[in-house]
Amino acid sequence: MPHELSEMLRDAQADAPPPRYGVQDALRAGRKRQQRRRALWAGTGSAAAVLAVAAAVAVPQLLPAGSGRSTTVNAGSTTASKAPAKAPFAYPSTAFSGTFAKYTVGDLTVDGTVLVTPGYQVASITAPGRGQAYEDENGDRYYAPNVIGHVVTYAKGVFDPSRARKDPKAGAGYFHAGEKKQAIKPGLPAPYAESTYTWKYADDAWAQVIVGGGLKYPATKLASIAQGLTGGAEQPVKVGLRLGYVPAGFALGAAGTTSDYLGATFDGTSYLRLIKGEFPYEKLTGTVGDPFIVRDKQLPILSLQIYPAREQKYDAPGTAAYCPQEGLCYRYTADKKFFVELNGGGFIGNTEMLKMLNSVTFANPADRSTWFAATEAVG
Amino acid sequence: MSDRDREFSDFVAAQMEPLRGLAYLTCGDWQAAEDAVLVALAKLYVKWRRIDNPAAYARTAVVRAAIDETRRPWWRRERAQSNAMPDRPDARDDTNAVDERLRIREALQKIPARLRAVLTLRYLEGLSIQETAEALGCPEGTVKSYTSRGLEALRAAMGAEVFVSRENYRAARAV
Known part of the structure; x- marks a missing residue:
């Protein structure tokens, strides 16, 4: 049966379970957040004054x-x-x-x-x-x-x-x-x-x-x-993991401590982008993020990024690889202080992604001397 | 209750359910959706009367909470969007409505969350490309690209049975 997209989305929302929260819950949550913010500002205000004196030159x-x-x-x-x-x-x-x-x-x-x-x-x-x-x-x-x-x-x-x-x-x-x-x-x-x-x-x-x-x-x-x-x-640029398995056709496309989107990152973060096919680096007027288009066709890409554990929004017990949703899989380091995120972008399935994550050997993300050269990290 | 709290409560009473639906379509889990809405509304409460468009703020906060957009800033190239759409639908068979709903949900779950969020904002909420880009904190080119990829993935999951009505297509493209 064909579906008009907006109707389809409305249908998918139907039969919702009874809500757990009401207006009063939202009001309470808002008040609580405001109180916490006020307390936070009061606390950091005094701390900042001390820091400003002590660290203005040495630790700006x-x-x-x-x-x-x-x-x-x-x-x-x-x-x-x-x-x-x-x-x-x-x-x-x-x-x-x-x-x-x-x-x-x-x-x-x-x-x-x-x-x-x-x-x-x-x-x-x-x-x-x-x-x-x-x-x-x-x-x-x-x-x-x-x-x-x-x-x-x-x-x-x-x-x-x-x-x-x-x-x-x-x-x-x-x-x-x-x-x-x-x-x-x-x-x-x-x-x-x-x-x-x-x-x-x-x-x-x-x-x-x-x-x-x-x-x-x-x-x-x-x-x-x-x-x-x-x-x-x-x-050589180094990263905090090494892959034992890479899906056929994919090769190293970028590496560093930030992703193609060039966001600010935290200590211990590193990034690998794998790409399937040759992307022509020519006539650029800026850096390239996803999508990588060649002759109107999107080249498949996979990205792996190590984050500190507090960045995780889809927590799971243990350190086994897991996929909280299609196209997004994770695996923690043994000490659970960091995790790697594998974004499949819909180009490979979760089974293949889990196979990749299970093949990962972690360096110590907190110690760059243990990191792997990017060219060696992708087998 | 203060005037501010009364205004906020009226807003929540009117918007909580649509926001819950939006969050659900984005993250695919009712409980997580409700948590995301509560977090977004708590943020909105703190900023109440300091923002001119609370509905837009709440929508953005809900979607971002659901897919955690702020952690991965986007920087994309533009990609042309395919206008090709399948034929018009046959009359709907209401007797199979529940089965169909389950199939639709299953298909939506097969799409990465960001693509799903783009489709939801554009074709359910009726946001323009520019508005969707602002809501997700990404370039307009990314929205175009993700719309195209999202539709492609949804068609693959549903067996190429998804189309966008001319009216909705125009509305979603309008800036």
């Missing part, structure tokens, strides 16, 4: 959100001005290796390589203060690092600069200020496009500094990040 990332930028700019700038001459940057000579060195520009830090693909490598840019706030199952808050953007260096011939726009303030590079988009509905904040600074770092080889447009960084600020680009010794 401990400053509370919103207060860090103004108080730590000078400390960061001093570091930059006294830094020794930077090492020249060169693109890696082998796939899945990184050559970014860590460097600072004012209050911003460009961390080492966080993601590599056959077409480009990425470093994250971290600002003082806290990033995205999260809440664990007990209602306790924790914060991601304050990643405000990325530096991307593309392999020779991969980037298409024809769409980059010149700005007189951008020096030798091309600057695009991320514009404010239209708010979808009244009351919702209007999102910003990304601000980019694009420059040629070697013959036919381009790089970009990409930050959120809402930060309003001027061209000169992004240009200074570009000018600070510093090379490090070429090192």
Whole structure:
């Protein structure tokens, strides 16, 4: 029997069991949450004052959100001005290796390589203060690092600069200020496009500094990040697991400590993307996330990412691999401090996914010296 | 009861059931759906009177709670959406309604949660691509791609018997 989709969705909601919660439950939950937030703010307010004094220079990332930028700019700038001459940057000579060195520009830090693909490598840019706030199952808050953007260096011939726009303030590079988009509905904040600074770092080889447009960084600020680009010794990118089984046709496509979506991650996190088929890294104007389209066809991809245990929303007893829903499977490390998530995206079934997870050998995610080179992690 | 609490209670009384249905379609479990709705409404209570569109806020919070979107930011390329739809349906056979409902639920459960959420927001809630992208915190290209993949997966699970009416298709595409 054919189904009209909206009717079908309405049908699926029918015959709901009696609700467990009512209006009063929602009211109680709201009041409780408000009380907890007030208590939290009262507590962190006093703690933040102590931290601000003790750590303004040495540990700027401990400053509370919103207060860090103004108080730590000078400390960061001093570091930059006294830094020794930077090492020249060169693109890696082998796939899945990184050559970014860590460097600072004012209050911003460009961390080492966080993601590599056959077409480009990425470093994250971290600002003082806290990033995205999260809440664990007990209602306790924790914060991601304050990643405000990325530096991307593309392999020779991969980037298409024809769409980059010149700005007189951008020096030798091309600057695009991320514009404010239209708010979808009244009351919702209007999102910003990304601000980019694009420059040629070697013959036919381009790089970009990409930050959120809402930060309003001027061209000169992004240009200074570009000018600070510093090379490090070429090192294979490592991850916290090794796969004993990989479905036929899939091969390593990306690796690092963040995913293709370039989100801020926590210590111990690492990522592998497997792809079936050849994705042509050419004429890019930015990094590539899912979907990987070749001639209007989606290449199958699988992603594995290790997270700290508190990130888990589908908890399960023991350490055996399990799939709480179709296309999403998990396995904990032996100490249950971390878990790996395998996202099948509908390209392989749960049986195959469980087979993959059962073949995983974990390194100690908390100790990078035990991690595996990405090229060895995918058999 | 304060005015604020009264306003909030009226809102909850009107919206709790639709939100429960939305959460259920997203996560596929009534209990988890109710928990997600309660968490979302608690968040809404704290922000009550500070947001202009509580219904949109609640919908976004419910879906995000159900699929945990905030943990994995998305960065996607656009993909053209297939407009191909199967033929119009035959008259519905009500005598098999329960069996059909079970089959529909089973088919929906075979689709990854994010794809299911996109289909639900667009074709049940009637959100535009832009609104769906905002609700899920992802680019519009991702919504297009997931709509296409979700429909494809649903058709595969249901035996290619799923179509989108012209009216709903237009409504869901409108920005």
